[in-house]
Amino acid sequence: WGFRDQLQDTANLALLSPRLLKTHICRACASQFPEGDVLHWWHNLPGDGKKGVRTRYSDDLLWLVYAVCEYLEKTDDYSILDISVPFASAATLKEGEQEAYLTVSQSKEKDTVFNHCIRSIEKAYRLGTHGLVLMGCGDWNDGYNKVGIFGKGESVWLTQFLAYLMKRFCVVCERYGAGGKEYLENLKSNAAKLLAAVDEQAWDGEWYLRAYFDDGSRMGSSTSEECKIDSLPQSFSVISDMDNRERKKRALKSVEQYLVDWEYGIIKLFSPSFAESEQEPGYVKAYPRGLRENGGQYTHAAVWYAMAVLLSGDTETGSRLLQILNPASRYQNEIQKNAYQLEPYYMAADIYTNPNAYGRGGWSMYTGAAGWYYKTAVECLLGIRVLFDKVVLSPSLPKEWDGFSAMLKLRSTTIDITVQRSAHAGLYDNGIVQQDNSIPLDGGRHQILLNLCDAHNPEL
Numbered sequence: 001w002g003f004r005d006q007l008q009d010t011a012n013l014a015l016l017s018p019r020l021l022k023t024h025i026c027r028a029c030a031s032q033f034p035e036g037d038v039l040h041w042w043h044n045l046p047g048d049g050k051k052g053v054r055t056r057y058s059d060d061l062l063w064l065v066y067a068v069c070e071y072l073e074k075t076d077d078y079s080i081l082d083i084s085v086p087f088a089s090a091a092t093l094k095e096g097e098q099e100a101y102l103t104v105s106q107s108k109e110k111d112t113v114f115n116h117c118i119r120s121i122e123k124a125y126r127l128g129t130h131g132l133v134l135m136g137c138g139d140w141n142d143g144y145n146k147v148g149i150f151g152k153g154e155s156v157w158l159t160q161f162l163a164y165l166m167k168r169f170c171v172v173c174e175r176y177g178a179g180g181k182e183y184l185e186n187l188k189s190n191a192a193k194l195l196a197a198v199d200e201q202a203w204d205g206e207w208y209l210r211a212y213f214d215d216g217s218r219m220g221s222s223t224s225e226e227c228k229i230d231s232l233p234q235s236f237s238v239i240s241d242m243d244n245r246e247r248k249k250r251a252l253k254s255v256e257q258y259l260v261d262w263e264y265g266i267i268k269l270f271s272p273s274f275a276e277s278e279q280e281p282g283y284v285k286a287y288p289r290g291l292r293e294n295g296g297q298y299t300h301a302a303v304w305y306a307m308a309v310l311l312s313g314d315t316e317t318g319s320r321l322l323q324i325l326n327p328a329s330r331y332q333n334e335i336q337k338n339a340y341q342l343e344p345y346y347m348a349a350d351i352y353t354n355p356n357a358y359g360r361g362g363w364s365m366y367t368g369a370a371g372w373y374y375k376t377a378v379e380c381l382l383g384i385r386v387l388f389d390k391v392v393l394s395p396s397l398p399k400e401w402d403g404f405s406a407m408l409k410l411r412s413t414t415i416d417i418t419v420q421r422s423a424h425a426g427l428y429d430n431g432i433v434q435q436d437n438s439i440p441l442d443g444g445r446h447q448i449l450l451n452l453c454d455a456h457n458p459e460l
Contacts, residue, residue, distance in 0.1 A: 022080055
């Protein structure tokens with residue numbers, strides 16, 4: 001099991017199989033230590049034991065919070081927060097030790113899923129000299145394992161991600177009625193401080209930095225020899241809902257300018273690849289140029305970029321990005337087809353940008369990217385989003401689409417949706433015009449007509 005991997009897989013299936021997600025959230029809680037950190041991955045052994053890797057990776061533990069927020073949004077089932085789950089027990093990492101493969105037992109100490117989440121947030125909230133979250137031995141990009149090897153490196157993306165989750169967890173606390181007023185105010189305040197620090201310390205003029213190394217040097221800057229721009233902080237400037245609209249718009253355009261190859265249908269993770277510069281980010285540099293995380297398309301991140309562009313209101317570009325990410329569409333293009341050489345029915349983990357294999361697909365069955373693609377298509381393109389006790393409709397359709405139809409059967413509620421172009425925007429529920437674009441999950445049957453006009457799409 002991978003802590004972050006399977007939490008994302010099950011979270012992105014929340015509408016289809018909420019029970020699977022609920023079960024796995026508890027499984028993940030049982031792989032968290034009382035100190036708040038978690039197993040990076042583990043193998044279950046006969047009986048109650050398991051072996052896994054305890055590390056200083058800084059994002060793993062936060063995916064528990066993400067999955068819980070997704071579960072609650074999709075089910076409105078707060079009973080999960082009251083489930084008591086034991087912690088994992090194993091030797092702590094020694095000073096200077098980045099990871100250890102060890103035998104893990106079940107701790108006698110237990111806590112609720114709600115408090116497991118609180119421990120994750122508190123453990124992650126460790127700031128460096130720029131007010132950004134510490135990188136640890138790597139964040140989402142495992143290959144950045146030397147950026148913060150001495151404990152001082154900071155991750156811009158992780159700072160955005162933590163702020164995003166803190167804001168979402170505030171909603172959970174308010175609806176659940178737990179945590180207390182002071183804790184809620186601290187969550188909101190700290191989330192705002194994190195995003196303010198990103199704007200103050202990580203704006204590079206045309207895009208956001210990716211990280212600060214232990215020695216204070218910058219990664220992802222226009223002054224960098226390699227990895228001048230990384231897509232993640234640009235995407236998450238939108239996903240985390242940062243305040244500066246002009247910067248977000250400029251950041252997304254910079255990704256398109258420097259990282260998107262429309263001809264070959266590639267969205268690079270960063271560019272140029274690491275190879276010869278003095279910066280030593282970690283094992284990512286050991287990959288050949290343009291392979292996997294070293295400047296190729298890492299599809300997981302590419303989908304995040306498409307999501308951010310759609311959320312920004314740029315419907316035409318966002319839908320076009322989803323189209324080039326669709327593996328089947330590569331076989332409608334002679335150049336892409338000849339280069340790709342993989343199945344048209346699996347989402348590839350990566351696509352190479354190395355000159356000797358440009359456009360060649362890598363690992364060809366990647367559920368993480370596929371799950372995020374599904375979520376982006378349903379929630380950001382079709383605009384069908386389940387929010388606790390209602391469904392909110394906010395489609396972001398390209399001009400070539402006249403509309404679409406869909407049926408939802410959720411919590412004993414049936415919703416037949418028809419979306420069409422019209423001179424006047426408005427939502428009709430069983431023939432009655434509504435004040436907003438939400439439909440209650442009330443156990444009834446709803447015949448929905450949503451009229452869209454060209455001015456409907458939101459802006460950044």
